[in-house]
Amino acid sequence: xxxxxxGTGFMGTVHCEALKRVRGVEVVGIQGSTKEKSQxxxxxxxxxxxxxxxxxxxxxxxxxxxxxxxxxRLHFEQASAAxxxxxxxxxxxxxxxxxxxxxxxVRLAQEKALAAAVNYNMRFYPLNLEAKQRVLxxxxxxxxxxxxxxxxDWLLYDTDYNWRVLAEEQGELRAVAxxxxxxxxxxxxxxxxxVEAVFAEVHTVHPIRKRPTGEVETFSGKVEAKESTxxxxxxxxxxxxxMLRFEGGGRGVMFVSQVTSGRKNCLRYEIAGSKASIQWNSxxxxxxxxxxxxxxxxxxxKDPGLNDSLTRRFTDFPGxxxxxxxxxxKMCFRAFYQSxxxxxxxxxxxxxxxxxxxxxxxxxxxxxESHQTQRWVEL
Ligand code: SOE
Numbered sequence: 292x293x294x295x296x297x298g299t300g301f302m303g304t305v306h307c308e309a310l311k312r313v314r315g316v317e318v319v320g321i322q323g324s325t326k327e328k329s330q331x332x333x334x335x336x337x338x339x340x341x342x343x344x345x346x347x348x349x350x351x352x353x354x355x356x357x358x359x360x361x362x363x364r365l366h367f368e369q370a371s372a373a374x375x376x377x378x379x380x381x382x383x384x385x386x387x388x389x390x391x392x393x394x395x396x397v398r399l400a401q402e403k404a405l406a407a408a409v410n411y412n413m414r415f416y417p418l419n420l421e422a423k424q425r426v427l428x429x430x431x432x433x434x435x436x437x438x439x440x441x442x443x444d445w446l447l448y449d450t451d452y453n454w455r456v457l458a459e460e461q462g463e464l465r466a467v468a469x470x471x472x473x474x475x476x477x478x479x480x481x482x483x484x485x486v487e488a489v490f491a492e493v494h495t496v497h498p499i500r501k502r503p504t505g506e507v508e509t510f511s512g513k514v515e516a517k518e519s520t521x522x523x524x525x526x527x528x529x530x531x532x533x534m535l536r537f538e539g540g541g542r543g544v545m546f547v548s549q550v551t552s553g554r555k556n557c558l559r560y561e562i563a564g565s566k567a568s569i570q571w572n573s574x575x576x577x578x579x580x581x582x583x584x585x586x587x588x589x590x591x592x593k594d595p596g597l598n599d600s601l602t603r604r605f606t607d608f609p610g611x612x613x614x615x616x617x618x619x620x621k622m623c624f625r626a627f628y629q630s631x632x633x634x635x636x637x638x639x640x641x642x643x644x645x646x647x648x649x650x651x652x653x654x655x656x657x658x659x660e661s662h663q664t665q666r667w668v669e670l
Contacts, residue, residue, distance in 0.1 A: 292316050292628055293353050297345055297369060298360030299323035299332035301509045302383055306358045306410075307336045309620035316628055322348045345369055349376040356406070356631070359383055362460050367392040370407075374399045379406040381627055384472060386648030388462050390656055393649040400645050406631045408623075409648030411476040413558060414641070415622035417593045417606040417614060418579040422562070422569050423481045424599040432565030437478050437535070437543035439560035441470040442551040445510050446529060449497040453507050456500055456525050464655050465527030467493060470558070471547040471658075472651040475535075476643055478560050484537040486654060488669040491661040493528035496550050500525050533658055536667075556616075577613050601641075 294316055296303050303321065310318050320340025323329045329341035342348040349357065349372055356379035359369050367387040373380050380400070386409050387393040400407035413419065425431060445451060454460040455469055462468050479485055501520035529550045535543035548554075558573040568582040577593040594610030595603045605622040608614055626641045638646055653670055661668040 292355055292631065293319045294356045294358060295320045295322070295340070295342070295348050295351065295354045296358045296360060297322045297348060297365075298358075298383070299328050300360065302360035303332065303358075304336065305617065305620055306360050306381075306624075307338070309617060309624055310358070312621045313624045313628060315632070316624070319353055320348065320351070345372065349373050349378060354378060356381065356628075362454050363462055364388055364460050367396065370396050371399060374403050374405055374407070377403065377405070379627075379631055381408050381410060381624065382645075382648070384409050384411060384643075384648065385462060385468055385652055385655070386645060387652060390649065390652045393645070393652045397645045397649050400636075404636055406627060406636050407645040408627050408640070409643045409645065409651075410620070410623060411473060411480075411643040411647070411651075412616075412619040412623050413473050413477045413573070414480050414643065415605055415619040415626070416571075416573070416576045417595075417598065417602045418571060418576060418591065419477060419481060420605055420641075421591065421593075421598050421602040422571065422579060423483075424601050425569065426482050426562070426564075429566075431562065431567050431569065434482050434484060434537070434539060434541040434562060434564050436563045437482060437484075437537060437541055437560065438545070439474060439478070439558070440546040440548075441474045441558040442546075442548045442554035443470065443556055444550065444552050444554055446497075446549040447552060449499065450501045450520065452500050452502045452520075452523075453509050455509070456527055457523075458526050461527055462655070463527065464493065464531070464659055466529055466547045466549045467491075467531040467533070467658055468655050470549070471531055471533070471545060472655065474545055474547070474558055474560065475654060476647065476651060477558070478543070478562065479537075480643075481560075482537070482541070482562060484539050484541055485650070486535050486543075486670065487538055488536040488667050489654065489657050489661050490534040490667045491531065491658040492665075493531040493658070493662050495525060495527065496529040498525055499523065531658070533661075576615055605641075 322342035333341035357373040359382040502523040561570040570580040579591040
């Protein structure tokens with residue numbers, strides 16, 4: 292399977308390195324915003340082809356699948372063009388800028404009968420798969436509550452800047468859409484329960500940020516000081532609080548923030564059922580806490596020798612050998628390319644499909660509407 296990547300930022304590199312670790316996949320080229328950027332990235336990542344632009348990439352008959360890792364505003368146009376050119380698509384989240392676009396992508400992928408995924412990679416930490424299996428096997432009982440958070444600190448200061456802070460590049464919601472959708476996708480995937488209604492408030496801590504003149508890579512602000520800046524109005528949220536109602540009656544709360552000192556990339560959930568509860572933290576991903584009322588609590592370790600069969604399919608190292616962020620990409624791509632090999636383009640996949648990506652966008656719309664109207668909004 293020959294693959295090309297569009298986007299040469301943080302995510303382009305992560306995708307390329309992960310793809311090189313997936314059996315049967317060959318990355319043939321990359322494309323950035325200019326020919327020079329494509330060449331620089333191709334040299335750095337040791338890829339044969341540096342495309343001049345996206346049109347050249349999708350016109351390459353050798354390319355069978357495209358990974359989209361560009362800013363959000365390009366996702367719709369690029370995913371549509373790639374599907375129309377007969378390529379399978381793995382798109383970074385969010386799938387598109389609004390629900391009209393994402394609905395159209397769902398339709399197009401079905402019409403073309405191609406594999407179409409959104410990279411909600413968090414699903415592929417082995418212990419999140421273990422959590423899913425435990426819920427499915429009824430070990431938690433009926434789900435009563437789902438709560439947690441996703442917090443980062445890379446946008447803490449008003450001098451922190453990246454394209455994501457701009458509504459025209461990221462979409463109207465930022466913290467909720469950029470990291471909150473990971474949390475919602477993850478807990479929905481683990482519990483099998485979809486969010487039915489939301490009540491939300493979002494908040495912008497820094498309505499004016501100091502934009503450095505020139506481009507700024509995601510997470511790079513702390514190591515690369517910029518001398519010259521200009522003030523820029525920001526409407527996207529730094530913080531979001533969302534109450535959630537899940538299918539089957541479960542209640543939940545999600546808190547997201549990109550301005551929490553010391554929290555680098557910290558997703559936490561606690562899922563409580565009638566028999567037991569589980570809790571997980573992405574900064575210690577190889578441990579899953581299990582709480583029980585009538586027996587001692589436990590810490591379940593990532594260990595293929597002890598974990599469930601689904602977890603084992605997506606775990607490559609023995610217990611005690613930590614697996615983390617880059618491995619989740621490898622495993623997500625493994626599942627994606629397996630579905631292509633199996634010619635299984637249906638909706639029930641272990642990775643997030645375009646349908647899942649579309650639902651996340653509808654959820655963001657509902658969260659924004661709830662914030663604006665200060666009432667519950669149903670999906
Ligand atoms: C930035 O907040 C970001 O890179 C997200 O866009 C990713 O989806 C998340 O994995 C890490 O943080």
